[in-house]
Amino acid sequence: MLVRDGSVALDALSEHFSVSKMTIHRDLDDLEQAGLLRKVRGGATIEPGTQFESDFRFRERQGGDVKRRIARAALELVEPGSTVIVNDGSMAAVLGAMLVEARPLTVITNNFAVMEALRNERGITLIGLGGTYSSKYNGFFGVVTEESLFRLRADIAFISTPAVSRTTSYHMDDAVVRAKQAMMKISDRKCLMVGHQRFGRSALHAMADLRDFDAIVTDAEPGAASMEELRDAGITLTIAKDKAE
Known part of the structure; x- marks a missing residue:
């Protein structure tokens, strides 16, 4: 329900x-x-709040079409032979499964769903980041994860976020934020994947300024107020179009 x-x-x-x-x-x-x-x-919700994000098992069953559209647009940024980082999250898991289309690739990830999808694929060199496993996020986090990342280098990192307010992306969990920030630091290019409904929301921890990303992929324009703030900051969105459009 x-x-x-x-x-x-x-x-x-x-x-x-x-x-x-x-x-x-x-x-x-x-x-x-x-x-x-x-x-x-009067009830309960799985909609995100400033300190709450729903369980991965819920999120992977929601918004499948939107996630596929965003992931498909993000995939166009991947060049065969490159090293790609994919972070935690259900949208990132969709992109991870698509990466076989761009092989050969080296894929670095703390997302257990991506590890499961790619572990037996030829042409994929899979680097699974260890750390403390979180069933809520279905991924690995903590000091081990972060220190492992700082020994690596990537061509592009795909980062997702549950909240964007003005020109800042946010997350509810500080360990998740630190892992995402570490991924961004070791990557030459950064792509943010975010559904348009996540704009105009905030969470407890600031993650990154939108201007830190080389591309921001979403499924539709957010509300008028958010679009005005983005235009004023000189930030351009890549809108993932439906195939029927």
């Missing part, structure tokens, strides 16, 4: 499962503690 609708109401859950509201409250408390959802007045 959360994957389909993004949020659920306490009353509707109680009626649907034929249990008391108190039972639903306790269940939502357990799921929130596990990091799977965020309780709000």
Whole structure:
């Protein structure tokens, strides 16, 4: 229900499962503690907040068409024979699976879904970054991840973000931010992948200025206020078009 609708109401859950509201409250408390959802007045949501991002298992089942469009546009920036970094995230996982189309490549990633997709592919030299595994983000983070990155060099890094406010990208988790920033530091070019609905949002930790990226790929123009701020800052978006357009 959360994957389909993004949020659920306490009353509707109680009626649907034929249990008391108190039972639903306790269940939502357990799921929130596990990091799977965020309780709000009268129900729960998996929509991101300043300190909350939904579990990877939810995110990988949402917005498939948008993610594929953005990933396909980002793939055009990859040249065979190059070294590519792919960060954590469900959109990045879609791009990771597409990278076989640009082989031979060396792919550096902390995204377990990308490792799974590429581990048996010929023409792909896969460098999986170790570290502390996070089931919430389905990736590896921490000091081991960051220090491993600083021993490497890449041609291009593909970075995703759940929030953009004005000209700054944000994330809810400081360990995730540090890993993304380390990836950017060792890459000659940087590409930000972000859905247009993520503009006009913020999160707890600032990650990077949009002007630090060589390309910003999204699926549609964000709202008028965001577009005005981007134009004033001289920032151009690459809009991933639908094949039917």
